[in-house]
Amino acid sequence: xxxxxxxxxxxxxxxxxxxxxxxxxxxxxxxxxxxxxxxxxxxxxxxxxxxxxxxxxxxxxxxxxxxxxxxxxxxxxxxxxxxxxxxxxxxxxxxxxxxxxxxxxxxxxxxxxxxxxxxxxxxxxxxxxxxxxxxxxxxxxxxxxxxxxxxxxxxxxxxxxxxxxxxxxxxxxxxxxxxxxxxxxxxxxxxxxxxxxxxxxxxxxxxxxxxxxxxxxxxxxxxxxxxxxxxxxxxxxxxxxxxxxxxxxxxxxxxxxxxxxxxxxxxxxxxxxxxxxxxxxxxxxxxxxxxxxxxxxxxxxxxxxxxxxxxxxxxxxxxxxxxxxxxxxxxxxxxxxxxxxxxxxxxxxxxxxxxxxxxxxxxxxxxxxxxxxxxxxxxxxxxxxxxxxxxxxxxxxxxxxxxxxxxxxxxxxxxxxxxxxxxxxxxxxxxxxxxxxxxxxxxxxxxxxxxxxxxxxxxxxxxxxxxxxxxxxxxxxxxxxxxxxxxxxxxxxxxxxxxxxxxxxxxxxxxxxxxxxxxxxxxxxxxxxxxxxxxxxxxxxxxxxxxxxxxxxxxxxxxxxxxxxxxxxxxxxxxxxxxxxxxxxxxxxxxxxxxxxxxxxxxxxxxxxxxxxxxxxxxxxxxxxxxxxxxxxxxxxxxxxxxxxxxxxxxxxxxxxxxxxxxxxxxxxxxxxxxxxxxxxxxxxxxxxxxxxxxxxxxxxxxxxxxxxxxxxxxxxxxxxxxxxxxxxxxxxxxxxxxxxxxxxxxxxxxxx
Numbered sequence: 001x002x003x004x005x006x007x008x009x010x011x012x013x014x015x016x017x018x019x020x021x022x023x024x025x026x027x028x029x030x031x032x033x034x035x036x037x038x039x040x041x042x043x044x045x046x047x048x049x050x051x052x053x054x055x056x057x058x059x060x061x062x063x064x065x066x067x068x069x070x071x072x073x074x075x076x077x078x079x080x081x082x083x084x085x086x087x088x089x090x091x092x093x094x095x096x097x098x099x100x101x102x103x104x105x106x107x108x109x110x111x112x113x114x115x116x117x118x119x120x121x122x123x124x125x126x127x128x129x130x131x132x133x134x135x136x137x138x139x140x141x142x143x144x145x146x147x148x149x150x151x152x153x154x155x156x157x158x159x160x161x162x163x164x165x166x167x168x169x170x171x172x173x174x175x176x177x178x179x180x181x182x183x184x185x186x187x188x189x190x191x192x193x194x195x196x197x198x199x200x201x202x203x204x205x206x207x208x209x210x211x212x213x214x215x216x217x218x219x220x221x222x223x224x225x226x227x228x229x230x231x232x233x234x235x236x237x238x239x240x241x242x243x244x245x246x247x248x249x250x251x252x253x254x255x256x257x258x259x260x261x262x263x264x265x266x267x268x269x270x271x272x273x274x275x276x277x278x279x280x281x282x283x284x285x286x287x288x289x290x291x292x293x294x295x296x297x298x299x300x301x302x303x304x305x306x307x308x309x310x311x312x313x314x315x316x317x318x319x320x321x322x323x324x325x326x327x328x329x330x331x332x333x334x335x336x337x338x339x340x341x342x343x344x345x346x347x348x349x350x351x352x353x354x355x356x357x358x359x360x361x362x363x364x365x366x367x368x369x370x371x372x373x374x375x376x377x378x379x380x381x382x383x384x385x386x387x388x389x390x391x392x393x394x395x396x397x398x399x400x401x402x403x404x405x406x407x408x409x410x411x412x413x414x415x416x417x418x419x420x421x422x423x424x425x426x427x428x429x430x431x432x433x434x435x436x437x438x439x440x441x442x443x444x445x446x447x448x449x450x451x452x453x454x455x456x457x458x459x460x461x462x463x464x465x466x467x468x469x470x471x472x473x474x475x476x477x478x479x480x481x482x483x484x485x486x487x488x489x490x491x492x493x494x495x496x497x498x499x500x501x502x503x504x505x506x507x508x509x510x511x512x513x514x515x516x517x518x519x520x521x522x523x524x525x526x527x528x529x530x531x532x533x534x535x536x537x538x539x540x541x542x543x544x545x546x547x548x549x550x551x552x553x554x555x556x557x558x559x560x561x562x563x564x565x566x567x568x569x570x571x572x573x574x575x576x577x578x579x580x581x582x583x584x585x586x587x588x589x590x591x592x593x594x595x596x597x598x599x600x601x602x603x604x605x606x607x608x609x610x611x612x613x614x615x616x617x618x619x620x621x622x623x624x625x626x627x628x629x630x631x632x633x634x635x636x637x638x639x640x641x642x643x644x645x646x647x648x649x650x651x652x653x654x655x656x657x658x659x660x661x662x663x664x665x666x667x668x669x670x671x672x673x674x675x676x677x678x679x680x681x682x683x684x685x686x687x688x689x690x691x692x693x694x695x696x697x698x699x700x701x702x703x704x705x706x707x708x709x710x711x712x713x714x715x716x717x718x719x720x721x722x723x724x725x726x727x728x729x730x731x732x733x734x735x736x737x738x739x740x741x742x743x744x745x746x747x748x749x750x751x752x753x
Contacts, residue, residue: 218251300491501555
């Protein structure tokens with residue numbers, strides 16, 4: 001379809017479209033062709049600086065938040081310089097970052113950092129030529145409410161993370177970080193672990209009877225004759241359900257051996273007959289298409305993919321144009337797409353075409369900024385998608401990409417099919433005073449289950465009639481034990497977080513990855529199990545900051561951030577009042593409690609006499625059980641006097657503490673020439689270097705990266721010169737802002753001890 005839009009190929013006109021990823025930019029460039037230049041921001045281009053009180057990068061003043069942003073390492077400054085050059089060449093600028101809070105904030109930062117006066121904001125949820133050109137033809141403006149929500153989230157997360165982590169470092173051996181959502185999630189896991197440890201198993205017996213007519217029934221007590229099947233066709237789809245675990249038991253538990261023996265004796269010595277037959281034809285409605293959360297759950301259960309891996313593969317499929325945007329809480333599909341699915345079913349599976357177009361309802365809390373996760377073209381089945389990628393991109397679709405695309409394609413198609421219809425049967429038999437029941441079901445019309453199997457296999461029961469006598473083959477009782485609540489799988493935890501309103505689905509993958517990376521949680525037989533370190537951290541936070549790990553408290557904060565995103569709440573007033581009324585008093589109280597009860601912590605603060613090689617403040621010894629830290633501890637400059645954040649590790653070969661390799665001075669560096677300024681790429685100290693100009697012979701002074709290896713590779717373009725404006729300047733990274741200018745603009749560093 002050719003859209004009548006703006007003239008994309010005006011002569012002597014160059015338009016610039018800025019997206020987030022280079023994969024996306026390459027594909028879009030092919031769609032737009034000549035007259036367009038497509039550049040990638042590589043995600044966020046700036047971060048909050050590590051300056052100011054507690055190195056937060058922002059200050060809280062009354063009802064105002066003042067933020068300081070710096071280029072994101074390691075490539076932020078380089079990307080900004082490239083975008084600046086591209087903007088100078090362009091006549092029109094289009095910001096096409098992702099259509100969510102983070103994408104909106106990236107566009108806003110581009111506007112702020114590059115001082116853009118005129119620009120267009122365009123949004124699309126699929127990488128197709130039609131969608132791209134349609135979005136460009138209908139440019140919009142920045143949604144400042146979404147920007148404010150992103151700013152508020154980043155500030156509150158850093159505020160909580162930095163301030164609470166400082167308490168942890170001095171209290172718990174090996175603790176690395178705390179977080180607003182991270183700690184609440186850890187508490188859910190630790191609470192379940194405590195329930196498991198406190199669980200006391202109890203014996204029970206399951207009494208059964210097998211009949212020669214060909215079925216097995218279980219004792220169900222004396223009051224279950226008229227019990228009805230409570231299955232509902234409107235039941236919420238459970239994508240986190242592990243289909244390999246059969247936890248549903250039939251019958252009633254018998255709690256003593258004596259009672260079980262009595263029931264077995266009754267069954268063996270008395271006749272049996274059918275006293276009730278209930279049959280019901282039911283419908284199972286098709287499941288909705290995927291949201292971010294349900295995709296993570298289903299991929300975890302059916303493909304054994306972690307949430308982090310699922311999102312990474314989904315990102316690749318989105319950027320290559322195979323699926324729509326993968327961060328969404330909506331189950332809605334566009335009218336055009338639903339019509340396309342009906343056409344597909346009419347041609348390929350007409351028996352599965354429902355009378356009316358199927359529409360699913362999103363949850364009341366859903367923002368529904370765009371559609372559910374779906375294929376961009378329903379006619380592109382998994383086999384065609386794999387073949388198309390091989391032809392277009394000269395690369396084979398990976399196994400994981402093919403599996404996840406197939407999952408999304410089948411779920412989307414299933415969501416628009418007719419309902420599945422089942423016949424459910426319940427037979428109740430009686431022997432003297434003991435009732436037994438058997439349940440069966442047969443799938444009459446498969447409907448959507450041709451594409452999405454979520455119904456157990458058929459269980460057939462014989463054709464019987466009420467009052468009919470039965471012949472007992474044998475009866476018995478199986479001794480069993482009650483089981484503790486299971487540990488959470490990753491899909492089940494994602495489901496719990498969503499239902500409790502903790503965090504947002506787009507952050508779940510990062511949260512779980514962080515908990516594992518911090519060694520707070522480990523995988524045990526595909527289940528999430530808190531480590532002793534994780535339990536210690538949670539116990540400490542529960543003692544000193546109980547609200548912070550409470551699911552309800554965290555969920556309330558998410559609702560307030562949602563209110564900011566819809567323009568109903570001022571983010572600066574919210575953050576300053578939250579800090580003033582709750583967080584700062586809570587930190588003061590926690591600090592006093594730690595001072596009054598030093599025995600509650602598992603680690604006492606140990607200040608060394610070694611100075612930080614970057615800022616000359618005393619280093620603190622931090623204990624760690626990370627296997628990569630062979631000595632069991634490292635030195636940190638984060639705890640006292642707002643240190644610079646440097647860490648040092650023990651080197652057995654040199655018998656000394658050293659900075660990480662990427663931050664060490666080059667072997668040919670003179671320690672006296674090291675400055676307090678960080679390299680914009682690798683963060684190693686910049687080194688002052690003096691030389692004579694080849695043409696004029698005049699002395700020159702420059703700064704370069706002090707890491708020799710990086711200086712030859714990733715940092716080869718890092719070079720700053722001292723200018724007549726008394727400022728360090730680089731053609732690639734711009735000026736360095738200096739607070740106190742000395743004759744060379746740099747405060748010399750002392751020799752590291």
